[in-house]
Amino acid sequence: MSVGDQEAVTEVQLVRRCARGEHAAFDELYRRTAPWLATRLRRRCSDDEIVAEVLQETFMAVWRSAGSFTGSAQSGATGWIWTIAARRLVDAFRHRARAAELPLAIAAAPAPAAEDEVLAGRVDADLLRALHTLAPEVRRVLQAMVLDGLSVRDTSALLGVPESTVKLRARMARIRLREALS
Numbered sequence: 001m002s003v004g005d006q007e008a009v010t011e012v013q014l015v016r017r018c019a020r021g022e023h024a025a026f027d028e029l030y031r032r033t034a035p036w037l038a039t040r041l042r043r044r045c046s047d048d049e050i051v052a053e054v055l056q057e058t059f060m061a062v063w064r065s066a067g068s069f070t071g072s073a074q075s076g077a078t079g080w081i082w083t084i085a086a087r088r089l090v091d092a093f094r095h096r097a098r099a100a101e102l103p104l105a106i107a108a109a110p111a112p113a114a115e116d117e118v119l120a121g122r123v124d125a126d127l128l129r130a131l132h133t134l135a136p137e138v139r140r141v142l143q144a145m146v147l148d149g150l151s152v153r154d155t156s157a158l159l160g161v162p163e164s165t166v167k168l169r170a171r172m173a174r175i176r177l178r179e180a181l182s
Helices: 003-008 011-019 023-044 048-068 078-099 114-122 125-133 136-147 152-159 163-181
Strands: none
Touching: 011 023, 011 048, 011 078, 023 048, 023 078, 048 078, 078 152, 125 136, 125 163, 136 152, 136 163, 152 163
């Protein structure tokens, strides 16, 4: 396959070919997606070692789970790959937190979830309280679009709801947060 032929193949087609065990398709998928994925991971984590580890684990998971990919040409594969990477990054943060755990006497209080720690680091207490008043399905849309940086289309694919529902929930979240914070 020539370079021009490879460029005409979509990421969705590459993932489907990976599911059939085509190493060349995996190499091309990696070539196309690894640079932007590494950039997005670096925006959320300044530790190059963790970024490299998450990148490697993400592509190992892509190779192993390509057969379970249910995306379409419209939803794309990049949202699916980012979702895997975001989950791996949260796992890496949790692993790091466990490794640096305090003695049991000090750590008697339950630790907050990693997502809550990320939110707490980015928002103040009032906004955090307002976020927790949102319905879980609205909060998931907000998390996917704001924290994970996914598009409406990718959020739709990730959550398995129509794009119009994603847009409605995002609008509801903005309205409710504005009301809660005013």
